[in-house]
Amino acid sequence: MAFPQNATLEGFIKRLTSRSALSEQELLALHSLRGHVVTLSPHTDLVRQGQHVEYASLVVKGLVGRFGQNKDGGRQITCFHIPGDMADLSSLVSPQATWGLTTLANTTILRLAHRDLRGAAATLPGIAEAFWRDCVADGSMLSEWLVNVGRRNATSRLAHLFCEMGIRYELAGEGDRHCYRLPATQTDLGDATGLTAIHINRTLRSLRDLLILTLRAQTVTVLDWAKLAVIGDFDDAYMELKGGGDCLYN
Amino acid sequence: MAFPQNATLEGFIKRLTSRSALSEQELLALHSLRGHVVTLSPHTDLVRQGQHVEYASLVVKGLVGRFGQNKDGGRQITCFHIPGDMADLSSLVSPQATWGLTTLANTTILRLAHRDLRGAAATLPGIAEAFWRDCVADGSMLSEWLVNVGRRNATSRLAHLFCEMGIRYELAGEGDRHCYRLPATQTDLGDATGLTAIHINRTLRSLRDLLILTLRAQTVTVLDWAKLAVIGDFDDAYMELKGGGDCLYN
DNA sequence: CGGAACGTTGAGGAGAATCAATTATAGTGG
DNA sequence: CCACTATAATTGATTCTCCTCAACGTTCCG
Numbered sequence: 001m002a003f004p005q006n007a008t009l010e011g012f013i014k015r016l017t018s019r020s021a022l023s024e025q026e027l028l029a030l031h032s033l034r035g036h037v038v039t040l041s042p043h044t045d046l047v048r049q050g051q052h053v054e055y056a057s058l059v060v061k062g063l064v065g066r067f068g069q070n071k072d073g074g075r076q077i078t079c080f081h082i083p084g085d086m087a088d089l090s091s092l093v094s095p096q097a098t099w100g101l102t103t104l105a106n107t108t109i110l111r112l113a114h115r116d117l118r119g120a121a122a123t124l125p126g127i128a129e130a131f132w133r134d135c136v137a138d139g140s141m142l143s144e145w146l147v148n149v150g151r152r153n154a155t156s157r158l159a160h161l162f163c164e165m166g167i168r169y170e171l172a173g174e175g176d177r178h179c180y181r182l183p184a185t186q187t188d189l190g191d192a193t194g195l196t197a198i199h200i201n202r203t204l205r206s207l208r209d210l211l212i213l214t215l216r217a218q219t220v221t222v223l224d225w226a227k228l229a230v231i232g233d234f235d236d237a238y239m240e241l242k243g244g245g246d247c248l249y250n
Numbered sequence: 251m252a253f254p255q256n257a258t259l260e261g262f263i264k265r266l267t268s269r270s271a272l273s274e275q276e277l278l279a280l281h282s283l284r285g286h287v288v289t290l291s292p293h294t295d296l297v298r299q300g301q302h303v304e305y306a307s308l309v310v311k312g313l314v315g316r317f318g319q320n321k322d323g324g325r326q327i328t329c330f331h332i333p334g335d336m337a338d339l340s341s342l343v344s345p346q347a348t349w350g351l352t353t354l355a356n357t358t359i360l361r362l363a364h365r366d367l368r369g370a371a372a373t374l375p376g377i378a379e380a381f382w383r384d385c386v387a388d389g390s391m392l393s394e395w396l397v398n399v400g401r402r403n404a405t406s407r408l409a410h411l412f413c414e415m416g417i418r419y420e421l422a423g424e425g426d427r428h429c430y431r432l433p434a435t436q437t438d439l440g441d442a443t444g445l446t447a448i449h450i451n452r453t454l455r456s457l458r459d460l461l462i463l464t465l466r467a468q469t470v471t472v473l474d475w476a477k478l479a480v481i482g483d484f485d486d487a488y489m490e491l492k493g494g495g496d497c498l499y500n
Numbered sequence: 501c502g503g504a505a506c507g508t509t510g511a512g513g514a515g516a517a518t519c520a521a522t523t524a525t526a527g528t529g530g
Numbered sequence: 531c532c533a534c535t536a537t538a539a540t541t542g543a544t545t546c547t548c549c550t551c552a553a554c555g556t557t558c559c560g
Contacts, residue, residue, distance in 0.1 A: 050487065068397035071483040076400040078393045090390075093383040098390045098488040125375050132382040133343040139389040140340075140348045142396060143328045147318035149400045150326040150444030154548070185506065194400030199548055201508060217557095233321040237300065238348040404516070435538060449516055451540060467525090 008060040008110055009033060011084030011172060019137060019240060020130035029120045029127065035112040046101035046109065047088065053095050055111040057087045062107025063183050066099050067191065077192040078142060080104075080165065080184070084172045090135050092117055105183035137240040144238040149194040152233060154203045157193040159232030162213060162220055167236055178222045182215075258310040258360055259283060261334030261422060269387060269490060270380035279370045279377065285362040296351040296359065297338065303345050305361040307337045312357025313433050316349050317441065327442040328392060330354075330415065330434070334422045340385050342367055355433035387490040394488040399444040402483060404453045407443040409482030412463060412470055417486055428472045432465075 013030050016022065022030070037060065040046070046064065047053055057064070064081040066088075078099065081087040087101050092114055121128035141164075148160050166177030175181060186204070187197040195203070207213045212228050214221045222228055263280050266272065272280070287310065290296070296307055296314065307314070314331040316338075328349065331337040337351050342364055371378035391414075398410050416427030425431060436454070437447040445453075457463045462478050464471045472478055 066393075068393055068401075068488075070397060070401045070406075074401040076397040078396050090386040093379060094386045094390070094490060096487075096490075098490065099393055122375075125372070125378065128375065128378060128382070129343060132378070132385065135382065135389065136340040136344045136385055139385065139392055140344070142389055142392040143316075143318055143349055146328050146392060146396045146399060147320060147326040149396060151318075151320045151324040156320075186508095187506080196549060197507085198509090198550085202548090205508085237346075238318075240344060240346075240348065436540095437538080446517060447539085448518085448541090452516090455540085 008058055008084060012058055012086055015084060015171075016130045016134060018242075020126070020133050022126055022130060023124075026124045026126045026130075029124055033112055033116055033120065035110040035116075038109045038111060040103045040107050040109065042103055042105050042107075044103045044107075046103065047091075047097050047099070049097060049100045051097045053088065053091045053097055053114075055113050056089055056091060056117060057101065058110040058112060059083050059085050059087060060108040060110050063104040064107060064109075065102050065104050065184075065188065065191070067102065068099055075191045076194065077188065078145065079138070080192065082165075082168055082172055083174065086112075086134070089131055090138065092121070092131060104185070104188050140238050140240055145192075154193070154195055154199055155206060156232055157195065158189065158200065158203050158207065159213075159228050160234050161189070161193060161232075162222065163225075163229055163232045163234035163236075164239070166220070166222060166225075167239065167241075171241070177225060180220050181218055182220050183218045258308055258334060262308055262336055265334060265421075266380045266384060268492075270376070270383050272376055272380060273374075276374045276376045276380075279374055283362055283366055283370065285360040285366075288359045288361060290353045290357050290359065292353055292355050292357075294353045294357075296353065297341075297347050297349075299347060299350045301347045303338065303341045303347055303364075305363050306339055306341055306367060307351065308360040308362060309333050309335050309337060310358035310360050313354040314357060314359075315352050315354050315434075315438065315441070317352065318349055325441045326444065327438065328395065329388070330442065332415075332418055332422055333424065336362075336384070339381055340388065342371070342381060354435070354438050390488050390490055395442075404443070404445055404449055405456060406482055407445065408439065408450065408453050408457065409463075409478050410484050411439070411443060411482075412472065413475075413479055413482045413484040413486075414489070416470070416472060416475075417489065417491075421491070427475060430470055431468055432470050433468045 009031065013027065016030070017027070035055070035058065046057055049069070059081045061083055064087050065077040066079040066081065067075050067077045069075050088097070091097065095114065121131055148157050152160065165182055166180060169180035170176045185197070186200045190197045190200045193200070204215055210227070212222070212224045212231070214223065259281065263277065266280070267277070285305070285308065297303055299319070309331045311333055314337050315327040316329040316331065317325050317327045319325050338347070341347065345364065371381055398407050402410065415432055416430060419430035420426045436450045440447040440450045443450070454465055462472070462474045462481070464473065
């Protein structure tokens, strides 16, 4: 694709409009955003904890993990960012990073200057509101992950994660909930669920033995979505997929 | 106090201004907000999961827990809200609650109509930005809780929680980090840390035996803050206490 | 072809859950 | 003011989930 960044910007804007009503003018302003593309290999830090960032990172291809760490270096991934996701929209109003961002696979990023994004938000308050709403949706996902890690067992946690990622990849137009590519290692899955890689491996085997799901060559194949959703205690309401926020500015 | 709601509004506004620069006019608009007061006994649901809310809840007195649940009824508290906290500011742009709110103690709430808050935000974009930034700070705290539950052991989790609450009560002007009243039960502490009440009890005893912290009659007394912070792996950066967000609108 | 990263499996152990019972504390009504 | 009740705290015994350590197999890529 000649201009992958344009296609990705589309994906991001589509996500915004699914939650917020935007005017023609606002859409135009968003479409006219320009950034620059960086290509990164796995395990590259995009943003370090404590860093002052001046651009937001839109994932074009690959996979990015947002994470926090404990003093022993234990890593907790708090969110996966797939193509079309703006990994750190929140940095627009809070540029001092309290989290880190790292690539989990070969990844292409479109960097959009805060200056430009803030300019758009300041000129067109509807954009600011859409950004705000997206940050809130992000928080809702964080809450669900907290419930996942705090109150579900290993099998349930993994199942929940695979359900969420299935829906998200489906919406992003990359595969569907029954079959999608998730370029994360078992270590990454452990870091996302608060488990060890070894236990992820055993849990995956049990899901495979139950004929519910397989993960092979970074491809998730869901054999029985209904069972997976039950085991994962999954209800997509927290993902705030449908708009419904009334508009501040009419 | 004749008008406790006014004093509480002050607390909320002070929190906003600590992170965001607000103009005289914006402050005036915030100060002129009016709500109505409700008094609630412990274990009363303020907001149920899935409910469409039309007002935001500002905690005047007592303690509120935001929570999610798994299918077995297991509860994960995702945030404690103390006096001066707006428990669901995010509902302004996302009124369909994906979380629940419940009182953990005898609690007084000031209910502020979305209509009024949204009106203020729409008229004065600086207010919208301050609200947005507060939602982002909230997300930062959520992330840290996720790290806490996912990547720390029981003692560390509790210690971290007590550090955070100490700082927050100190800033709220209710006690200080070395001694503050936290009207939560051991069950609540378990629900906040992803542990059982029984294990909380044993962990508290171990902290007491180490002469680090005591919890008696809902009063936290920190005997050794330095050790508590080390055990809890605590760094207050994630609380986003200092402003520093540049302003969208100058 | 060789090395590095990732995945798989086993054995043993630790931390937290569960089950069960008892003791404190606080709130309520007589 | 005190008995009564419900809620919360405490403790012990046992179980189980998940971690740790260790080894080996597999895949991918230069």
